[in-house]
Amino acid sequence: MSKKQLIIETGSVAISVIFIIAAFILQSITGATPWYVIVLFGLSFAIGGFAKAKEGILATIKDKSLNVEILMILAALGAFIVGSYSEGAILILIFSISGVLESYATSKTEKELTSLLELAPKTAILYIDGKESEVEIENLHIGDQVIVKVGQQMPVDGKIIKGETSLDQSPITGEFIPVYKKIGDEVFAGSINIEQTVIVETTKDPKESVVQKIITFVQEAQENKTESQTLINKIEKYYVYFVILFAISFMIFPPLFNWLPAKEAFRRGIVVLVVGSPCALVASITPAMLSSLSNAARKRILVKGGKTLEDMIGLKAVVFDKTGTITTGTPKVVDIITAKDQDRDYILNLLYTIEKQSNHPLANSVTAHLEKQKEIDNINTNEISGRGMTATIGEDHWKTGKFESKVTTKCNRELQSAKVKGHSIIYIIKNDEMIGFVALTDTIRDNVQEVTKALKNLNIKSVLLTGDHEDTAKAIALEAGIETYLANCLPEDKADYVKKLQKDVGKVLMIGDGINDAPALATADIGVAMGAGTDVSLETADIVFMNNNIENLPKIINLSRRMRRITIQNVIFSTSVIALLMITNLFGKIELPLGVVAHEGSTILVILNSLRLLFK
Template sequence: MAKSETRRYRLTGLSCTSCSAKFEKNVQELEGVSEAKVNYGAAKLTVTGQASIAELEQAGAFDNIKVKPEQEIDTEATHQKPAFWRENRSQLIAAVLIILAFVSQLTMMGEPRFLTASLFIAAIIIGGYALFIEGIKDLIKFDFSMATLMTIAIIGAALIGDFAEGAIVVILFAISEMLERYAADRARQSISSLVKVAPKVATIRRNDLEQTIAVQDIQINDVMLIKPGQKIAMDGIVIKGESTVNQAAITGEALPVDKQLSDEVFAGTLNEAGYLEVQVTKLAADTTIAKIIQLVEAAQGERAPAQAFVDKFAKIYTPFIILLATLIVILPPLFFGGDWQRWFYQGLSVLVVGCPCSLVISTPVSIVSAIGNAARHGVLVKGGIYLEEMGKLQAIAFDKTGTLTEGKPTVTDFVVLDDQFEATDLLQKISALEIYSQHPLASAIVALSQKRGIDATPISIENFKSLTGRGVQGDIYGITYSIGSPTLFVSDSKIDTIKQDFHRKSKTVIYFGTSDQVLAVIGLQDAVRQTSRQTIQALQTLGVKETVMLTGDNQATADQIGREVGVSAVKANLMPADKLKEIQALQATFGRVAMIGDGVNDAPALAMANVGIAMGVAGTDTALETADITLMGDDLARLPFIVRLSRSTLRTIKQNITFSLALKVIALLLVIPGWLTLWIAILADMGATILVTLNGIRLMRVK
């Protein structure tokens, strides 16, 4: 492997953030490695340079870290978790020895208690051997890690004859590590479930031959054959069949989506009803689900501002604890006539209770859980910083077209002006003409015709013409019909009244008829999304002070849409640069502002906002790559969810930091009356670590 080559690995056994940092440092020091980065949240290692798996696992031996190439661990069969007793046999043996020691202590009341002491010492050596080796190595390097602090405390307890407490600390520490590892794995479950969503094999037809092959071997333009009840293995386009597809894994949508000819489908979704043949459009590494996994894992590895603060604080905090423990050992005996052994013991207890584990893990476990939960519900968050920013938002700006509205026109009114003609007959003629047009308005009319079950194919069009910017015309049964702008037709007062009424309602008006007579007037409008109003109301209920719509549309249309959805302000006739200025004005007034748009047209405003949110139609690479947060299913209703989740995350982080520090302060105060013992110290540290981790994991349950 060339030194410049970069490889990625998945890790198992990675128990804590400090272990993650230490493992990264150890790998970085390997000969042949130029760069190494550990993503604790996703349990991944990225290595640039040359290193074997055996060397990598040796670098992580202190935490029993196992390393597998990224592509190999995708299937459960490639990694069999060791049996519990095998993985923890030294701790189990130590626990048995401690039990025997206490039994011996109770049954042998007289002196000497050689057997009891021997059993406790054996428990310390067997249960803490790996810890001592690592602690001594770190001590030699003057790296005051958790292992160093625990090693000093346990050996110190043994030196002053407190073998029982030393042994109990070894076991409690092992339990703490085990529970912390379990909790970290739970926090990563959201991303591991995403990894398992897409099938690893698929049945394809290539050169008229059907075969089942691994997804890595599938090529673009291969045809997948998907039966009802099967998962779709690759992104592609439907070329045969109709079905309903459950896209919850990608978009978070609760209801299945109808799929027919030319519709796009995504890897990891479930084909429910019919048989489909799908032409593959992306390689396995480029599918939407693969991009989602990459983005979520990268986000889980990003450090949030709160985490950066905690990491800096921990660097000061740990040396402070060591200094405090040293002073507690020295000052009382020297200046106040205290007992050396008693205060030496108190100093050891301070070292244990001062371990910064719970403090350091308080933020990342919360961020990892929240980002994973958001991904499961169709919201991609690029990193902890954006999660924190969302929790502090005071104002949200919305683009109109495609965000608050559907982004495509729909027919709202079809008015027949002459009673001699039936609406169905006229709509059939109109559809026959509009089938030849590429205009969005034409597509809306054809869609209405199809919805009403009208078949326009029997009608033959002759002398078809596209009248640029005005409409289309053609001959039907020898009569020339036109459809398009009112300027193509001779109007009268009745028609003008209808047109003015439509304009007041911000509708687009088109006419259909002959050169002599207008036969029908059609009103079209970009329909408001069904979820827009309830989304705005939910945001206002959550305390978002300002919801403003920014649009390039005219003021009348903007005002009507604004009233319909309930935003608190409307800004119309805006160019992209004007939207950027509006975002700056909102920031000057409200502080933190989010902008939600399509991820492309509103790029300047999205970039200027504290958080840029894209309405990312599933599979749109631009939306996935440019936005800070992407709503995968184009579902605005996810917006209040991500605001609630972000605020819950901020509260949880504050709770964790406060609780962790408060518990340590209380335990340290026990030094004053001399009540702090080693086992109380380890229980306080272990309890804080477990509780902050479990509190962080609760974020996976936010709905």
């Protein structure tokens, strides 16, 4: 629902309230119900009920079946027929108020979700042979170059080929800390350039960008319904006919067999239409689901519909990928060991100089760690793909990386210790003898231990799957607080393990970020992708953590459980009220005004209970 529609609907309810108040004031002054008071009640009924009547009629034509809106309109008309003008007007008023509350929940959710649909601009500045021209983004192709000036959004997924800057990626991730980007770095559509003009080469068709994947995800989230919601909708169709037939039977058979006077039987039949309507029951699911989706979206957790939240109930195990999920995916130097008979300061300067010539992630980590070292002049280096760097200085040949060499006994003990800890190793080799090494490790994300502890408190098993070797997997699992792990996993191994886990323990959630995680994400009952993940993982997943925060996991699990609790509360409360009012009416112990207030009041209470899910 648009903001304009919500304002119109709210305004109609406000006008309806004014007419009802005016009618009651005039009624109290005159001590009767003259024609103009009836007209005021009638106007309140017509204005307040117009939106719901229109909605009900259109839905009836579309679905070729009656619905709760039609049932309430019939009940209000019946109240007018028996002379209960105020009750009919109040019935529609309260029904409309409940509708506005439900529309508010819908609008709130749409606002949180559709804000993600405006992540990228519609046009870009195309750069060809020094000339600039504004074009529609949909007309760009892979390889096209675009200029992005300060304050503008990145129009495409690509890489910087000229300039350097800092980007505000909060529209994508929700993280407000600027991220520094230089030549060769990858950038995403929707990020805001906040420092200097850069030229970006398009590396992906705009139709296939991360932003477009998110937009598709959002559209699916808005369309998907929970299984409970679908079930309630099915029940509603048949239940409406049951209530109408029951009301008609109440009007016909008691007078026919002299059980009740015709007028009293008709009155009670109208009460059946009022109190038997499943308004509160119908409102038990949708507002709760919409409020939950809105709450999640505000936390930058994108959920592919209410069904996904419902599927999380009864979760037994969470399977974690390592790189980019449990860890940041950014290697960090933990130690640099050099043989005692070597000039350590010279080796560090040399290492800094050599590694600075490489763009490999491990090399970048080394140079960042050694940024205070001095660079040695006039060194010619050569990079060997998959191996590392080589350099010649005088008569000495140096290598850094993964080269074969003699392992000196001078630092062998430290090397074996680093391998046991699961560290990645860059060998420092002089004339084919290893004289030192750099130990690096992928840093654990903040709060990972708190997440695994929270899962344990929720009686959910944590499992780590990784393609790394046994020592690394064991070290990471120990640090993360995960008892079960599996190393040396290929993509199909991860999917097979998820199937086994489903068979052994039950419902499984898989969380990952890489293309190698896609098979397991698709196999799991619920797939969760980190926001910085690949397109394939984003497409396969049911949930995306756009801000890349692993601590979102217990949050979304708890939110799904809260949604289930509140939904159950709503269903039990609404059905209990209907049953109580129907039984009371059978014995003639309830008047129409009380029936209206009790029934419609229960609907409002159910919706207000659901709106609690918008917060916390």
